[in-house]
Amino acid sequence: MIDRELLRRFDALTPRERDVVVLVASGLGNDEIAAQMSVSPFTVKTHAVRAMTKVGARDRAQLVSFTFRAGLYP
Structure with missing residues (x-):
């Protein structure tokens, strides 16, 4: 289930920040x-x-958790 409140927080991200977040959530390092x-x-x-x-x-770690809970990473 998608956490709508967390999803709204991600709206403040720039496209590049969002790209980085998704790649962090996928387990990649810097x-x-x-x-x-x-x-x-x-x-x-x-x-x-x-x-x-x-x-x-x-x-x-919490960023990754938020990303999954917001439904931004499958």
Whole structure:
């Protein structure tokens, strides 16, 4: 079941932040995401931290949990 409140929090993300969140939820690390997106690992970390702030996640594990609960990753 999709948590509609969490899904609304994800609306605040930029498209790049959302892409990073989905890749984090898929289990990839910063280096792997950076290679896939053709950006630096620092850029990936920045997007992930901003996404965590916007959705209210305290760490990457909680961000992944929120992503699944919001229905953004199958």
